[in-house]
Each structure stands twice: as structure tokens, then as C-alpha cells.
Amino acid sequence: MSIFSRSEGAPKTTRTPEDTQPSPKAETPRPDGSPAAGAPGERKTTGPRVALKRLDAFYGETKAVKDVELTFEPNTVTALIGPSGCGKSTLVRCINRMHEEIPHARAEGEVLLEDRDLYGDDVDVVAVRRAVGMVFQKPNPFPTMSIFDNVAAGMRLTGGRGHDLRQRVERSLRGAGLWEEVKDRLDTPGMGLSGGQQQRLCIARTVAVEPQVILMDEPCSALDPIATLKIEELIEELKTRYTIIIVTHNMQQAARVADTTAFMLSGELVEHAPTDTIFTNPSDERTEQYVTGKFG
Numbered sequence: 514m515s516i517f518s519r520s521e522g523a524p525k526t527t528r529t530p531e532d533t534q535p536s537p538k539a540e541t542p543r544p545d546g547s548p549a550a551g552a553p554g555e556r557k558t559t560g561p562r563v564a565l566k567r568l569d570a571f572y573g574e575t576k577a578v579k580d581v582e583l584t585f586e587p588n589t590v591t592a593l594i595g596p597s598g599c600g601k602s603t604l605v606r607c608i609n610r611m612h613e614e615i616p617h618a619r620a621e622g623e624v625l626l627e628d629r630d631l632y633g634d635d636v637d638v639v640a641v642r643r644a645v646g647m648v649f650q651k652p653n654p655f656p657t658m659s660i661f662d663n664v665a666a667g668m669r670l671t672g673g674r675g676h677d678l679r680q681r682v683e684r685s686l687r688g689a690g691l692w693e694e695v696k697d698r699l700d701t702p703g704m705g706l707s708g709g710q711q712q713r714l715c716i717a718r719t720v721a722v723e724p725q726v727i728l729m730d731e732p733c734s735a736l737d738p739i740a741t742l743k744i745e746e747l748i749e750e751l752k753t754r755y756t757i758i759i760v761t762h763n764m765q766q767a768a769r770v771a772d773t774t775a776f777m778l779s780g781e782l783v784e785h786a787p788t789d790t791i792f793t794n795p796s797d798e799r800t801e802q803y804v805t806g807k808f809g
């Protein structure tokens with residue numbers, strides 16, 4: 514899948530694995546919405562590198578994200594931590610261009626997916642949101658839809674149907690670790706699941722459209738410890754296929770799931786390092802104060 518609405522906008526040098534697949538037109542999504550051969554929950558390719566370059570994000574005149582330079586490596590989990598209001602959600606929403614949907618909000622700088630700027634002139638915003646999936650704090654299944662339809666919704670938009678659609682729904686639910694729990698009640702409402710199951714349903718819905726990057730904004734904050742553990746195990750598994758960025762207030766969670774951790778304060782990135790380093794030997798005093806619970 515290309516994020517470019519016109520092929521001439523695509524840089525010719527470095528190509529993502531998807532773009533090297535034989536395709537008559539790189540900019541045309543495949544009929545089933547998938548970017549390449551492979552299926553939801555089965556893709557073995559690597560996620561892309563995501564790089565923020567001098568990223569600023571504004572609400573009106575107020576700058577909520579300030580000059581952030583941050584690289585998220587493929588197939589790693591990066592935790593974003595920092596006190597409430599420091600800009601974590603704003604920053605992740607810039608990565609799938611949802612920030613600009615808020616009235617008077619805008620972003621400046623670059624968000625590179627490999628070497629492609631998601632804020633380039635000829636980028637197709639819908640394709641960006643498909644390439645960069647998002648899971649929110651509160652599980653948000655489509656309220657009127659069945660379990661099956663919740664997962665199938667995005668695939669139907671891109672033309673999936675019939676036997677292929679059923680297979681892909683199953684693979685996505687398996688990929689989200691939910692299949693065994695729901696396989697006998699796929700036609701019942703998604704809202705009838707427990708909170709933890711609903712969150713895995715939302716993850717299934719996200720992976721169903723084959724994103725390359727998954728953003729998670731406090732995905733476990735509404736869940737009990739058992740459901741949280743299941744999501745964390747899932748994140749560990751998902752990182753073999755995707756680049757994952759997770760916002761969390763839970764330091765133990767960051768320590769458990771994240772390869773690297775980035776600490777933000779007042780809209781600025783203070784420090785980004787291997788998670789162990791952030792928790793045991795950070796280079797900035799403010800990081801140490803935050804992770805040891807002295808503020809925030």
C-alpha cells in the first residue's frame with residue numbers, strides 16, 4: 514500500500530517491503546485492502562522505521578509538542594511516558610495524522626515512515642491511517658456491530674467479502690488472541706464482551722486492515738491485571754510484525770513490554786533510551802525523578 518495519492522510523489526530510493534511486491538500500480542490499494550501477499554495475523558515482514566523530525570504540534574497558538582526528534586525502530590516496542598498533559602497523546606496522534614482533525618490543531622515538521630514524509634503534499638491521509646493503526650485508552654468497538662462485523666468493517670471498506678473475509682476475520686481474531694473465546698458467538702454484539710476482550714477486539718480490528726505501525730494510547734488503563742497481562746503478551750507477539758508505540762502511565766508496564774522508553778515533559782522529549790537505562794541509569798535528572806515517583 515502506498516501512502517501517496519500519486520505515484521510520482523513516492524521517493525524512488527528506499528522502498529518498503531510492500532512496495533517491492535509486484536503490483537501494476539504502486540499507488541493502487543489491492544482490492545482486499547491488503548498491502549501485499551500475506552494475511553492479517555500472518556504477515557512475517559518487518560515494520561517500518563518511524564522518525565519524527567523537528568515535530569511541533571499546536572492547539573491554536575499553544576504548542577503542545579515541541580521540536581521532538583525521535584526514531585521508533587522496526588519491530589520494537591517503544592513506551593512513551595511522562596506526566597499528565599506533557600503531550601504524549603498529542604504526539605502519537607501526529608503519527609497517524611489524527612491530530613489535525615481537532616479544530617485549530619496543526620502539526621509542523623516531519624513524520625517519516627521509512628523515508629516518506631506522512632505530511633508530504635501528495636500523501637493520502639486515509640492510506641496513512643490504514644498504515645498507522647491506533648488502539649485507544651477506552652475499548653471502542655462499533656456499538657451496533659457484531660464481533661464479526663467489528664473486525665470485518667475495515668476490510669469491507671476495501672472490498673473484502675465472502676469466504677476470504679471470514680478467513681481474514683478469523684486470522685485477525687487469532688492474531689489478537691481472542692479467537693478461542695469468541696468463535697462460537699461471532700454474531701453477538703461486540704459490546705457484549707468484557708473490557709479486556711473488547712480491547713483485544715479493537716486490536717483485531719486494527720490488525721485486520723494490515724497496518725505497518727500500531728499506536729496504543731494507554732490501552733490497558735481500563736483493564737484489570739489479568740486482561741492487562743493478556744494485552745502485554747499480545748504486544749510482545751505483535752512486535753514481530755509491527756512497529757509499536759505505546760503510551761503508558763504504568764512504569765511496570767513500560768518495563769515489561771518496551772524495548773526502549775521515551776520520557777516527555779512539557780511537550781519536549783527529555784530522553785529516549787533502552788528501557789533498562791531509563792529506569793536504572795537515565796542521563797537526565799528529571800527522568801530519574803519521574804521514574805522514581807518524585808513527581809507526575
Ligand SMILES: Nc1ncnc2c1ncn2[C@@H]1O[C@H](COP(=O)(O)OP(=O)(O)OP(=O)(O)O)[C@@H](O)[C@H]1O
Nearest residue numbers: 572577595596597598599600601602603604615762
Ligand atoms: N483538544 C485539545 N484542545 C486544546 N488543548 C489540548 C487538547 N488536547 C490536549 N490539549 C493540551 O495539550 C497538552 C498535551 O495534552 P495531551 O493530551 O497530549 O497530554 P498527555 O501527555 O496525553 O496527558 P495524559 O497523560 O493526561 O493523557 C495539554 O496541555 C492539554 O491540555
Ligand SMILES: [Mg+2]
Nearest residue numbers: 601602603730
Ligand atoms: Mg493522553
